[in-house]
Amino acid sequence: MLLLYDILRWEEKSFIEAAKKLGIEIKPVHVPSICGKVGRTDADMEDIALQRCTSFYNALESAIFMESLGVDVINRSDTIMICQDKLWTTSLLARRGIPVPDTYVAFSHDSAHKAADELGYPFVIKPIHGSWGRMLALIDDEEDLRTVIEHRMYIPNPIQSIYYAQEFVRKPGRDIRVVVVGDEVPVAIYRYSDHWITNTARGGKAAPAHVDPELEEIALRASEAVKGQFLGIDILEHPEKGYIVDEVNAVTEFKNTVAVTGYDLAKKVLEFAVERVKR
Numbered sequence: 001m002l003l004l005y006d007i008l009r010w011e012e013k014s015f016i017e018a019a020k021k022l023g024i025e026i027k028p029v030h031v032p033s034i035c036g037k038v039g040r041t042d043a044d045m046e047d048i049a050l051q052r053c054t055s056f057y058n059a060l061e062s063a064i065f066m067e068s069l070g071v072d073v074i075n076r077s078d079t080i081m082i083c084q085d086k087l088w089t090t091s092l093l094a095r096r097g098i099p100v101p102d103t104y105v106a107f108s109h110d111s112a113h114k115a116a117d118e119l120g121y122p123f124v125i126k127p128i129h130g131s132w133g134r135m136l137a138l139i140d141d142e143e144d145l146r147t148v149i150e151h152r153m154y155i156p157n158p159i160q161s162i163y164y165a166q167e168f169v170r171k172p173g174r175d176i177r178v179v180v181v182g183d184e185v186p187v188a189i190y191r192y193s194d195h196w197i198t199n200t201a202r203g204g205k206a207a208p209a210h211v212d213p214e215l216e217e218i219a220l221r222a223s224e225a226v227k228g229q230f231l232g233i234d235i236l237e238h239p240e241k242g243y244i245v246d247e248v249n250a251v252t253e254f255k256n257t258v259a260v261t262g263y264d265l266a267k268k269v270l271e272f273a274v275e276r277v278k279r
């Protein structure tokens with residue numbers, strides 16, 4: 001089994017330690033050091049790899065490369081690409097009838113005002129590509145929107161003229177990070193914060209969460225929609241709609257999940273990977 005990484009964090013080290021305890025041979029592969037021929041058929045490769053790169057591009061492209069060698073990657077390149085693109089993820093979820101926040105997309109700075117008219121204030125603008133709660137903007141009024149548009153107009157990147165706008169969900173001071181491994185939901189946490197952004201990377205505090213049948217079902221449906229095997233799914237408690245899926249993470253961090261629940265998630269994922277190879 002391969003462990004693809006670019007930075008050896010707590011999560012990657014936990015996989016290495018868990019593999020030793022389980023008697024599984026795991027080979028860490030530093031992705032920035034890779035150089036190989038695409039589609040090579042005579043390479044002596046492992047059957048399966050865990051994708052753990054922090055860089056989206058390292059994760060996506062190394063997964064594609066490994067797949068060209070016949071390696072089964074958890075998660076696969078198509079899942080990584082879908083989850084990186086919030087619009088793509090939301091589109092797939094919505095088409096399958098999975099509850100999501102009311103979401104509008106506008107394809108120019110001018111049409112962003114139309115999204116505001118449809119959603120009403122306040123609402124949230126998110127980058128289509130992004131993680132760790134970065135570059136989110138809570139738009140309380142027209143002046144906030146004008147300021148964000150003005151900033152985006154001076155960023156020389158075409159994607160800055162595409163606006164992904166969502167309703168502001170008045171959640172109960174928390175969201176839920178649900179972990180899916182295969183077709184199971186082994187563990188989940190609440191992420192609490194006085195701020196509307198509850199990511200633990202932004203200061204949110206974690207606590208164990210109870211996984212009821214409804215929460216389990218929506219998480220598994222979301223995982224199936226993006227073809228995932230090991231995912232962190234962010235779910236909000238909407239005051240009218242109940243559980244709704246906010247985002248899906250294809251290279252999920254789980255240090256805080258293990259810290260507050262004590263659940264051995266690395267062991268669970270490794271056992272799933274071994275069973276996948278056997279099948």
